[in-house]
Amino acid sequence: MSERHFTITKDTLKEKKELDFTKELARETAYDPRGVEIVEVNQSTPIFSHICFVPLFDVHGAAVGSNAVREEKAVLFVKNTANAFCVMGGDAVNSIIKADQNAHDDKFGNQKAIMRAIDLYSTIVDKIPLILDGNHDGENGNRFNASNMSPTRHIVDALRTYIPGKGYEGPQHCKFGAILKFQVPTCDNKRELKEISIYLHHGSGRGGSPASSIDSEFAKALAHINECGEMVDAVITGHHHSNTSGVAPQRIPEFDENGRLVNIKKKNAVIVSESTLQEVSNYALAAGYNPADSNVYIYDLCMVRNPFYNNKTADTQPEYIMQYTRIPMFRKNSNEYTDEAIEYMKAYKEPDMDRITSSIKGTNSEKLNKRLKNQNKNYNTVEFISTYLREKHQDEVKDEPKTISPEDDDVMERR
Amino acid sequence: MPQRKNQGKNKGEAVIDLFRKRNGEDLTTNLWKNVNWATADTVEELKGASGQDYFDAIRNRHTSPISEETIVIGPHQKALNLVFRNGLNIRDMGNPMFGEEDKTNKKNLSTNITLADAEHNKVCVVYGGDLLGEEWELKRLNNAKIIESTVGDASYQELKSIADEVLAEGEKPAKNDTETVKKALYFGLGERVKVLKRDILYALKHPGVEVYLVNGAQEEKINKYFKIDVLQTVVNMINDPRVHYIKGVNTIVNVEKKHQDGKSTFATIGLLTNNSLSKSRKGQAAVNAVKLNSGENMANVVFVTNTNVAGKKGPKDYYVSSESTFIETPAKKNPADRPRGYNAFSLRVPENGEITVIEGANTPQSNPLEMIVYKEFVKNKVMRETLKRRMTEELDKLALPEGKDPVRTIQQYLSKKEVAPKQAPATTPEPAQEASDEMVK
Numbered sequence: 001m002s003e004r005h006f007t008i009t010k011d012t013l014k015e016k017k018e019l020d021f022t023k024e025l026a027r028e029t030a031y032d033p034r035g036v037e038i039v040e041v042n043q044s045t046p047i048f049s050h051i052c053f054v055p056l057f058d059v060h061g062a063a064v065g066s067n068a069v070r071e072e073k074a075v076l077f078v079k080n081t082a083n084a085f086c087v088m089g090g091d092a093v094n095s096i097i098k099a100d101q102n103a104h105d106d107k108f109g110n111q112k113a114i115m116r117a118i119d120l121y122s123t124i125v126d127k128i129p130l131i132l133d134g135n136h137d138g139e140n141g142n143r144f145n146a147s148n149m150s151p152t153r154h155i156v157d158a159l160r161t162y163i164p165g166k167g168y169e170g171p172q173h174c175k176f177g178a179i180l181k182f183q184v185p186t187c188d189n190k191r192e193l194k195e196i197s198i199y200l201h202h203g204s205g206r207g208g209s210p211a212s213s214i215d216s217e218f219a220k221a222l223a224h225i226n227e228c229g230e231m232v233d234a235v236i237t238g239h240h241h242s243n244t245s246g247v248a249p250q251r252i253p254e255f256d257e258n259g260r261l262v263n264i265k266k267k268n269a270v271i272v273s274e275s276t277l278q279e280v281s282n283y284a285l286a287a288g289y290n291p292a293d294s295n296v297y298i299y300d301l302c303m304v305r306n307p308f309y310n311n312k313t314a315d316t317q318p319e320y321i322m323q324y325t326r327i328p329m330f331r332k333n334s335n336e337y338t339d340e341a342i343e344y345m346k347a348y349k350e351p352d353m354d355r356i357t358s359s360i361k362g363t364n365s366e367k368l369n370k371r372l373k374n375q376n377k378n379y380n381t382v383e384f385i386s387t388y389l390r391e392k393h394q395d396e397v398k399d400e401p402k403t404i405s406p407e408d409d410d411v412m413e414r415r
Numbered sequence: 416m417p418q419r420k421n422q423g424k425n426k427g428e429a430v431i432d433l434f435r436k437r438n439g440e441d442l443t444t445n446l447w448k449n450v451n452w453a454t455a456d457t458v459e460e461l462k463g464a465s466g467q468d469y470f471d472a473i474r475n476r477h478t479s480p481i482s483e484e485t486i487v488i489g490p491h492q493k494a495l496n497l498v499f500r501n502g503l504n505i506r507d508m509g510n511p512m513f514g515e516e517d518k519t520n521k522k523n524l525s526t527n528i529t530l531a532d533a534e535h536n537k538v539c540v541v542y543g544g545d546l547l548g549e550e551w552e553l554k555r556l557n558n559a560k561i562i563e564s565t566v567g568d569a570s571y572q573e574l575k576s577i578a579d580e581v582l583a584e585g586e587k588p589a590k591n592d593t594e595t596v597k598k599a600l601y602f603g604l605g606e607r608v609k610v611l612k613r614d615i616l617y618a619l620k621h622p623g624v625e626v627y628l629v630n631g632a633q634e635e636k637i638n639k640y641f642k643i644d645v646l647q648t649v650v651n652m653i654n655d656p657r658v659h660y661i662k663g664v665n666t667i668v669n670v671e672k673k674h675q676d677g678k679s680t681f682a683t684i685g686l687l688t689n690n691s692l693s694k695s696r697k698g699q700a701a702v703n704a705v706k707l708n709s710g711e712n713m714a715n716v717v718f719v720t721n722t723n724v725a726g727k728k729g730p731k732d733y734y735v736s737s738e739s740t741f742i743e744t745p746a747k748k749n750p751a752d753r754p755r756g757y758n759a760f761s762l763r764v765p766e767n768g769e770i771t772v773i774e775g776a777n778t779p780q781s782n783p784l785e786m787i788v789y790k791e792f793v794k795n796k797v798m799r800e801t802l803k804r805r806m807t808e809e810l811d812k813l814a815l816p817e818g819k820d821p822v823r824t825i826q827q828y829l830s831k832k833e834v835a836p837k838q839a840p841a842t843t844p845e846p847a848q849e850a851s852d853e854m855v856k
Contacts (some may be wrong), residue, residue: 047789049782114565211698211728245774246698246726247736249753268756271726293730300777307523308514321756325775332769339765340773351790356797365805368798 021175038230039130039173040181041085042225046193048083049185051349053299054329055243057089057202057238058276062113064104066094067277067294069335071120074296077329077341078079080125082348085127087180088171089238089274090134090202093151097357102140118158125159128171130178134202135239138175177201177224181205186303186320194303199232200226203239203273210273211240211405218271233322234301243275243293245326263315270324272297296329298341445664457474476566477767482661484627485669486684488537496531496776498616499687499758500524501543501631501720501722502737505610506602507550511693513755515741519616527759531776533623536761540618543720543735544631544664544688547607547645559601612652619657626658631688635664640855660747664689667714672764682770684762685714690721696742696751702728704839715770725757727774734762 056074060066080083093113108115121128137151152173160170161377172178180198185191201224203217217237227233231252247268254263275295306321329341337345360368464472471742500507514520523539531538543637615626628646630638637645650660661668665687674681688707695701700722717732723734723743736757741750759776 047792048785058685080784118722160470176602208701211702214728215698243730244727246728246758248726249752249754251752266752268754300775304526307526310517310519312517313519323775323777325761325771325773325777326770330764331767331771337762338771340771348786353792353793353797356794357801360794360801362797365802368802372795372798372802 001197001233002188006342006414008088013115020404028275037130037172037177038179039172039174039183041129041183046183048093049187049191050348051182051184051196051301051346052081052084053198054078054084054086054296055089055200055236055238055274055299056086056092056296057236058134058241059088060094060276060278061117062108062110063094063278064107067335069104070277070296070330073335073337074329075120075124077298077337077345078127080350081345084348084349085129085182087200087236088121088131088152088155089200089236090132090138090152091136092131092134092155092237093137095114095149095151104338110149110151114154117151117155121155122159123280125170128159129180130174131156131159132178132200133173133175135206139201141249149314159378162351174200177221178265179225179230182301184301184303186305188305192320195376196234196301196303196322197230197232198234198236200229201237203237207241210240212243213240213273214244214246214271217273218246221271231265231267233267234272236272236274236322238274238276240273241276241278241294242273243295245270245272247271251365265318266316267318267321270322272326275408295332298329298344300325300327300344429580430797471474480663480665480667481528482663482666482668483672484659485660486537486539486627488670488672490673490675492535492537493763494536494773495672495762495764496533496536496538497718497760497762498524498527498538498540498776499543499720499735499760500540500614500738500754501735501758502739503611503614504633504739505546505607505614506550507548507739508600509550510739510741510743510750512738513753514849521614524618525621528612528618528621528624528774529762531759533621537625538621538623539625539627541616541627541718542611543629543718544685545633545721545737545739546611546628546631547604547633547637548602548683549633551602551604551607551758556599556601556603559599562600563595564598574643595726598709604641604645608652610650611649615658617648619655624657627661628658629661629666629686629688629720630664632664632690635689638691642823643824661686663710663742665712666714670770674766678766680764680766681763682716682762683714685712687712687717687719688721690719692809696723698726698728701734702732716772718760723753732773733772766798 054074054077056071059071061068061071075086080088093110095110095113133150133152138201138267140184146167156171156173160168163169178200178201182196183193184196186194199221201217201221203213204220205216208210217305218235221235221237225235231250241317245268248271250267250269253261254265256262275293275297277294277296279294302325304323306319307321309317327344329337330336331338437752449840486495489692503510504510512520514523528538528540590716613626618624618626628650630646634645637643644662646660650658666685668684668686670682670684672682674680689709695704701722705719705722719728719732720734720735721737722734724734726734728734734757736755737753739753742753744750757774760772761776763771765771
């Protein structure tokens with residue numbers, strides 16, 4: 001057999017994960033399998049005591065009535081705010097096939113909608129920890145609709161990059177539910193690192209009314225959360241386009257090492273059924289959505305000392321609780337930012353990268369090295385670069401072209 | 416057939432006839448008397464009311480839907496920050512205030528007021544109804560629990576710290592006297608009003624705060640029973656211009672925002688506070704119950720207090736959380752914990768008049784030190800990446816030879832200037848040139 005002139009990189013990681021998930025799904029009997037993934041936002045040094053969280057649920061890009069200006073401005077807000085994170089909560093793309101019986105309508109096709117979404121969200125890819133499947137753009141269960149394709153899969157693949165030896169870098173694709181965790185220093189002088197955990201899922205079914213959608217989604221969320229044994233600070237869902245919120249007391253049991261119940265801690269969880277960016281359309285009118293209530297919300301999250309905590313209540317009350325402020329990003333019936341959103345952006349303005357780059361451009365490498373060393377005594381340029389290169393060298397060895405055996409060749413042809 | 420006694424008359428008429436015969440008085444002139452039937456003494460003598468009196472009474476029964484109070488936001492104040500404090504259930508045993516016994520409830524109030532930032536905003540603490548509890552009725556005294564309590568405890572310091580809660584006004588604890596007395600665990604209206612007054616005074620200790628009192632179902636019941644206006648009484652007791660009273664349980668309050676150019680913008684806030692009947696826990700059921708009991712409110716933003724739910728339940732409906740421990744349930748049902756922590760809001764009234772509501776009155780302000788650290792972090796990141804890029808470019812040019820240790824190669828590259836230049840191979844020295852006249856010149 002003649003030698004191959006091209007290299008084949010086998011992405012075993014991705015295929016294995018897909019296969020594992022499909023096997024798991026095949027074994028599931030439920031219509032909407034309960035899969036909860038835990039996503040931790042890795043921050044090398046958590047700096048900010050306030051996290052700005054911007055969930056983008058039910059954008060329905062390309063749909064008639066979807067406010068593209070607001071979507072672009074929301075992405076710009078996240079880009080320009082230093083402590084901001086964004087989660088795409090499903091239904092980022094409408095993904096429908098035009099049919100007479102379908103009330104949904106799109107301005108342009110799915111392919112262009114996906115391209116647009118990739119182009120828009122690639123500007124903030126380092127600030128998107130995860131992307132959820134929605135019922136319009138998801139993959140499994142009740143999640144693929146008339147178009148029978150998953151735009152989320154394409155968006156995720158485009159936004160992620162594969163780094164040899166490390167795996168995928170970029171937003172994590174969570175098909176059903178996810179618990180997102182941030183480490184933040186507390187707001188008091190101690191600045192202890194505490195964890196904020198948020199449960200996210202797109203939502204499903206018909207809520208019936210804005211207020212009842214909260215109750216149904218919280219019940220579903222609780223079922224998923226209890227399986228993980230986690231105690232979350234917030235539950236954020238969408239799907240119902242209702243823009244309602246609630247507070248629900250949680251009781252989580254604590255067990256000792258032998259499995260005996262020793263304590264029941266109480267915590268209040270925030271539940272939100274997020275708003276949408278799909279305003280006036282045939283579908284929205286048919287479903288009775290209130291276009292005046294559509295908006296994007298900014299959540300300012302921080303960990304503060306629980307005022308109800310003391311020595312006597314230590315068994316039942318957590319020492320630190322999450323405090324949130326929910327700020328509307330846009331004025332009513334307008335694409336302008338609210339004054340509060342502008343103030344927030346100014347307070348946490350991202351530094352000017354062009355200015356920093358241009359100031360460093362003319363600086364000698366040795367001077368740069370000295371400056372970095374002065375800032376961090378433990379920092380060693382040589383070691384840093386050598387480690388980097390060593391890894392690169394090792395990965396190059398891994399990715400060397402392999403000769404393909406006749407058996408593999410058959411498998412390749414089948415694929 | 417002989418006529419039966421009192422035929423054609425009802426019992427009441429028969430009694431009046433008897434009375435007339437006994438006293439010889441004429442009851443045809445509409446004189447109503449409060450009579451002690453045992454002794455036939457007249458207790459009180461009143462005239463009957465006329466039709467005009469009836470119409471006036473009906474007219475005055477309903478309070479105006481628009482409150483006389485107006486909340487004014489000054490030109491240098493950014494927003495109106497509301498901190499709600501309802502469902503206190505003062506001195507109730509069945510459903511007490513959460514965290515009252517260890518003062519954490521007051522600590523929570525203080526935290527909320529501090530975060531609302533009265534320096535830059537207008538901060539109002541709204542006591543939104545259900546404040547004085549339900550267990551003030553005399554029937555509770557009949558069934559009150561009897562406890563034994565020690566007065567004048569030996570631990571003087573401990574008692575001193577909670578003196579205002581235990582002792583009556585003016586009473587001082589005796590240092591060494593101890594006396595065990597029996598007490599009825601019953602707290603009447605007077606005691607509850609005093610506790611409410613102390614709570615309001617505590618809120619007023621925070622500078623720049625104003626207090627608004629609103630009736631709830633419990634206050635309405637008290638007003639009916641005692642034929643007084645209990646919250647008006649509290650306002651009169653405190654006698655402070657910062658304390659205001661909003662009458663009614665379904666009212667609209669005007670909010671005026673004064674701008675720096677002298678113009679004003681108005682918006683309205685609705686308050687629905689009589690919702691104890693809504694014992695439903697679920698979101699939509701609670702919303703429906705509120706509409707059934709209280710009706711619609713046409714304000715820009717509506718705050719509903721004293722329900723079992725908390726959260727935003729509509730485009731403009733905000734259901735506020737309460738301070739009591741448990742939710743309201745039909746009798747003999749096991750109560751669940753009340754949702755807590757949804758009682759602070761920030762309202763902005765911009766010039767175009769469209770009110771913006773922020774859930775949570777915590778004014779997010781960045782820590783300038785954090786931004787400095789972040790900028791340095793970003794700068795370091797850019798410097799590292801620049802160095803990395805330059806090094807790799809240089810090393811690519813070097814073409815790292817196979818088998819060579821990359822660490823050593825880099826070390827050599829970086830310390831190029833420090834390495835002593837290679838010595839030239841030993842050669843025979845050239846003969847020294849003779850100095851010529853040209854070189855000297």
